[in-house]
Amino acid sequence: MTTTNRKALLISPELCIGCRGCQTACKAWNQLPGTKTVNRGTVENPPDLTPQLYNRIRYVEMPSETSVRWLFVNQRCMHCGDAGCMKICPAPGALYRTKEGAVAFDKDKCIGCKLCVEGCPFDVPRYDEKGKIAKCHLCFDRIAYGLLPACAKTCPTGAIRYGERDALVEMAKKAGYQKVYGEMDLEGLGAIYAFRDAPKIYGYAEKPGIPESVVFWHKVLKPLSYIGLGGVVAASLIHYVAFGPKKDEEVKKDE
Amino acid sequence: MSNNAMVRKASSFEIVNHWALAVSFFVLAVSGYAFLFHLEGVGSVFGGFNQMRAVHNWAGVVFAVSLFLTIFHYLPVSLHFTSDDAAWFGKAGGYFSKRAAVPPQDELNAGQKLYYLVVLAAGVVISASGIVIWLRPWAKSGILLSHLLHNISFDLMVIAIPAHIYLATLANPGTFRIMVYGTVPLSWAKKRHAKWVQRMGF
Numbered sequence: 001m002t003t004t005n006r007k008a009l010l011i012s013p014e015l016c017i018g019c020r021g022c023q024t025a026c027k028a029w030n031q032l033p034g035t036k037t038v039n040r041g042t043v044e045n046p047p048d049l050t051p052q053l054y055n056r057i058r059y060v061e062m063p064s065e066t067s068v069r070w071l072f073v074n075q076r077c078m079h080c081g082d083a084g085c086m087k088i089c090p091a092p093g094a095l096y097r098t099k100e101g102a103v104a105f106d107k108d109k110c111i112g113c114k115l116c117v118e119g120c121p122f123d124v125p126r127y128d129e130k131g132k133i134a135k136c137h138l139c140f141d142r143i144a145y146g147l148l149p150a151c152a153k154t155c156p157t158g159a160i161r162y163g164e165r166d167a168l169v170e171m172a173k174k175a176g177y178q179k180v181y182g183e184m185d186l187e188g189l190g191a192i193y194a195f196r197d198a199p200k201i202y203g204y205a206e207k208p209g210i211p212e213s214v215v216f217w218h219k220v221l222k223p224l225s226y227i228g229l230g231g232v233v234a235a236s237l238i239h240y241v242a243f244g245p246k247k248d249e250e251v252k253k254d255e
Numbered sequence: 256m257s258n259n260a261m262v263r264k265a266s267s268f269e270i271v272n273h274w275a276l277a278v279s280f281f282v283l284a285v286s287g288y289a290f291l292f293h294l295e296g297v298g299s300v301f302g303g304f305n306q307m308r309a310v311h312n313w314a315g316v317v318f319a320v321s322l323f324l325t326i327f328h329y330l331p332v333s334l335h336f337t338s339d340d341a342a343w344f345g346k347a348g349g350y351f352s353k354r355a356a357v358p359p360q361d362e363l364n365a366g367q368k369l370y371y372l373v374v375l376a377a378g379v380v381i382s383a384s385g386i387v388i389w390l391r392p393w394a395k396s397g398i399l400l401s402h403l404l405h406n407i408s409f410d411l412m413v414i415a416i417p418a419h420i421y422l423a424t425l426a427n428p429g430t431f432r433i434m435v436y437g438t439v440p441l442s443w444a445k446k447r448h449a450k451w452v453q454r455m456g457f
Contacts, residue, residue, distance in 0.1 A: 214402075236421035
């Protein structure tokens, strides 16, 4: 990531009241249909991200000594600085980095291989009925024109803030959060979280990372594919010059 | 039989099947590199990456089927490893000396046997893992493992197959005609596949 003017979302679960305005504002802007929900005995709904749901509030019920503690966490694409989905994607332009640092997508260029689903450290990408990627794109078509992402625009409490990434990190630290989740991980996340407690309580890994096999593939197997091919072609040429082809006459001489 | 007489080394079926393997491999490798390194120029030759994905998948089916069909011809002889084969490897097939005599070889020489086993193994792995990536038969599990195995076998193939092409063309004049006519001069066969000539009674 070399974006100097990187934008981000600062998500503060402590400020969230669980109204889910972000979910509906996102659907409105992106023209995503509503889905019929089911009573599962919790206010949380839908239970997971879907191709029609780019962000949602995860409701965490934490039993405490006296009552129950509610945690409301906005779940979405983290717009990683080092994005596993972009790394593994075989189709140029299907996933791309905007100048604000968002990881956006182009369904026309997506070939529907679904490898991004596997490369993501946060289990975010979904695919629609045509097999094409669907996920939060940080409202790339709003922020490019200086507008707030729909979720941040609609959030009534400031639980989702959009702005300069550096300024948001500073703001969270000033508010007393010593560690901002995603400040450094994966070359810095584009959605950073002000967690009061350990990340895993909110449903996030302490040290998120791109799957090791994908890193190995990127660092070793990919270069090996052209170094190997080039090496064999070069070795063949050198062999041809140094030893030449097998000639039947020479074989005869040896007999 | 006179030494100038031609003897049949490959049947018409083997020739056609080998061309199916060669062409499908070429298409697969070129599109594979385009996927790996986002080669947009290559993508446009295929009419875009969406179409290239379809071509890659179906070329993979052609490759897998032709590879399967080679088993009947090449696997038994390739698995038959003799002391002459060990000695052949000891002399590196005579490829690094202008005067080395190599032990008499069967229908396939020791290097060809090893090559066939490597390509068969890599081919089975790359085909199976390709099908998993393509059709995702078990929802999420196994895709990353398949992706890893697909790429390991890809690397093996883009190293082994160009070496095979060199050895079957420039390095050994007279070999490539097998892929065109299926026949070789008896004198040539006696030099390179003495045990096979003897076994066949040419």
